[in-house]
Amino acid sequence: MTVRIAGNDYRTLTPPELGAWTPSLRVSVVIPAYGGQDKLDLALAGLAGQTYPAGLTEVVVVDNGSEPPLRLPAIRPPDTRLIVCPVPGRAHARNAGLRAAGGDVVHWLDSDVVPDRRAVEAHMRWHHAAPYLVVTGRLRFTSADLPAPEAVAAAGDLAELFEPAEPHAWLVDLVERTGGLTDHRARAFSLHVGGATSVNAALLARAGPMDTDLVLGQDTEMGYRLAQAGAVFVPEPLARAFHLGPTMRMRDKAPIDRVSHAFVADRIPAYRWLRSHPNRHWKVPCLEVIVEAGRGRRPGYDEVRATVDAVLAGTVPDLAVTVIGPWDEIRGESRAPLADPDLDLALIRGHYAHEPRVRTARAPAGDAPYRLRLPAGWTPGEDGLAGLLDLAADGGYGLVSVLLAEGPGREVVTARLERTAAFARAAIVLRDGEDLDDAVEDTFGTLWADGHAYGFTPGPGTITGRRGAYRARIEAEAEAARLAKEVERLRGQAGRWREEAGRWRRSTVELRREVGTLRRELATLRRAHRRGLLSSMRRAIARRL
Template identity: 85%
Template sequence: MTARIVGNDYRSLTPPELGAWTPSLRVSVIIPAYGGQDKLDLVLAGLAAQTYPAGLTEVIVVDNGSDPPLRLPGIRPRDTRLIVCPVPGRAHARNAGLRAAGGDVIHWLDSDVVLDRRAVEAHMRWHHAAPYLAVTGYIRFTPADLPAPEAVAAADDLAELFEPAEPHAWLVDLIERTGGLTDNQARAFSLHVGGATSVNAALLAQAGPMDTDLILGQDTEMGYRLAQAGAVFVPEPLARAFHLGPTMRMRDKAPIDRVSHAFVADRIPSYRWLRSHPNRRWKVPYVEVVVEAGHDHRLGYEEVRATVDAVLAGTVPDVAVTIIGPWDEVRDEGRAPLTNPDLDLVLIRGHYAHESRVRTAGAPSGEAAPYRLRLPAGWVPGEDGLAGLLDLAADGGYGLVSVLLAEGPGREIVTARLERTAAFARAAIVRRDGEDLDDAVEETFGTLWVDGGAYGFALGARPITGRRGAHRARAEAEAEVARLTKEVERLRGQVDRWRDDAGRWRRSAVELRREVGTLRRELTAARRVLRRGLLSSMKRAITRRL
């Protein structure tokens, strides 16, 4: 039976102790590389010394157009292959390695990151506990001179070769201020960094390969899609690694953020502070509203228009609408259009043909929007109704918010459903045979029922008043709240660091006072000795004169 993790609280799992278990899963370590043969030699030497069984490990080095071409050194794992990806870019190289991989788990590894000999085992013990994890090790950055590959392969503790080294400060700060990522599941995906992260291969296949359209930020964007596929993100301090030199981000954080933010804003709706524009449409919307047939199992033009127009006029601009229907079967009637049995469908499709936020399809979109509202045609939310539901779901971490719209004479009920994409993806992974999917969502994220009237839901059209000002105000307010939330998190981390520094300073002050006290006592003793010596000398001198 698949283990069930609530939110991102992986602490419910008990992975085996290092060295005290028998693994069975195969791991594919994928190393994209461009130049840097001397560092690659050390990376492969570190992999050759791993405690995880060599028979369950394959290593794929992807030469991304190096000149001169890379080669495999003598010290390397026995199942190591070198393939070539001539298309420039780490995302292309990783995807090439991914296509060649056959492991149950994919372990991303940079070509300048040397793993401690227990690192792969520390990763893999988690993957044996649950099949939907992304595990990240703790990387330290070292300025040390490069040792010989033989020294790396023989070292029981790499710290002897690479200390002093600095921790990955941003990563450690994120982990510490979120209780190990258990307190803020919405940001847990930020842990997915490609330097030393492992992901279940089936989960990765569900999320899709690296986005090759991105210049930077591919790791974070992949982490977001993994989250929507149901992933749990685990920081593993026992999976230690040493980065040979500083990262590009450590050297050039501001220009890197400038470039990556320009692209990830379109793809990561959770980064609300990057979406301050009140009227823009983004590649991945924050919420997809799925308009479905009403109680009479048909899509009436007036009913659909009432629902769609109300959604578009609401105070959530970051929205896309999908109208579900048999669009491939719609008949066009040129001679007698008014007698066309599909006339309502023709009108719906024609009315929204040039509205970029609305699509007609047989199923919801494949884009990984964080939320999906399923709404029967004819029902319209209040201007702030959708915004209120989204706030409720986000603040409570709910996987499903069911909205009671009406109850019929036969006690049948009409509902709308706000679904969290990540919750339903997780539920599909852990669901038992015959179990209702909503029950699995209840156990992993929680569910809630609310009264539709409290959020302004009503049956029938409302006048559309043109709330452009409200759109702008809400978008700006959301962006400002997101920015301030991020700033609060940063300041909390800074305060924690200052507290740590203050603690160290207090301890240093105490030790200094103790040292000063010791020196004073030693000085007093020395003075006593000196006085005794002077007195003795004076007595001897006086005696000789007498």
């Protein structure tokens, strides 16, 4: 039974201790080389003293057109071959070595890298634990004088010959800040470097050979395809090796990145920062939307068009649409086209014949990191696909099932957002009789989402498009300008009201003052009147007496 690893958490594996186990897998060490006979001699001398059994090791040296031609030195592993690849380029040389390799594991090794005597064993102990691993050793870069091959073959510890040396800084940083690649599995494939990486051969066959169209960045692009094939990436610090001198990237990082990024952006959707253009189309899209078309107009042209048009009008331009159908069974022109049972298929194919993001096929393309299986006739909201992708990426889910409708008979209509790497991994570890979705749940996790929350509706929706969006923006700007003028008018009116209120306040104060004065005068008059009246009464009484 194949062991299951969740995400990239290889820590659930228990590889055997070095020197305390019996290996059985055969390894093919593939060394592409162009010139540098003195360094190749040291690399082969390092391989000659490995603790991994020589009977399970073959070495394939690929001379990539060296002048003078390379030769095999006296100190080398017993099963070492030299082949020639006249086509220039390291990717061509690696592919030539791959075709010649017959091992269960392929171990890439650069011709200027000298492995420690336990390096191959440290790699191979992991491959005996699971059949879908990519293992990268720890490189150190030395500027020491080159020793004799005899000294390398006899050394118990290569540090005695090559230290002091510098670490592979960016690789060490990647491993340390991601918890050994277990915390940030989306970038784990970046660990694949050709100088000291081993790959299960069957996994490599599923991923395919090196991309010979790339000028630089072949190792990283291969790592990305291995991830899509279901790989788990393992950093192995005990697999030590010394790189003789700095790499080309260490010498000229900026120009190397400039060239590499120009090509890998088209092929690695995970490098989102290289895809900053809002409307570019790329060789490998981030998302493939799969819509099925049937014969007999079920689902037909109208349903398919509603779905495809809504997908193309959304805020995720980095996608492709595959319409699945029996396209090779369409009979072609008919004397009565309106009665042709294949009319809707012909309409679909004709309508999207010149749309570069839509293709008609029997099966999905399968190279995008995500696939959305969407029933024809259902349309996502403008931001619906972007929201689903964020949901899947943030949670690391292998499958997000989207509930679209649930009928009275409990029939359920769903869409499925599938992570390619998760389903590839699940296919590797699938048990007899087990549902593939259950294996995805074990390795990456699954989730249900409400389609309404992501704007999914049945039937054609309102598609704004770029012109509509532009018109809406112009209308919104005009409305904003109108409202701004209205705000200014109201502000002026409010100012006038404040002035009027101030005048009324002042008038009220003055009136209060006048009333107070009158009250005081009235009180004085009343007192005077009372005093005068009292005096008159007193005089009258006096007269009577």
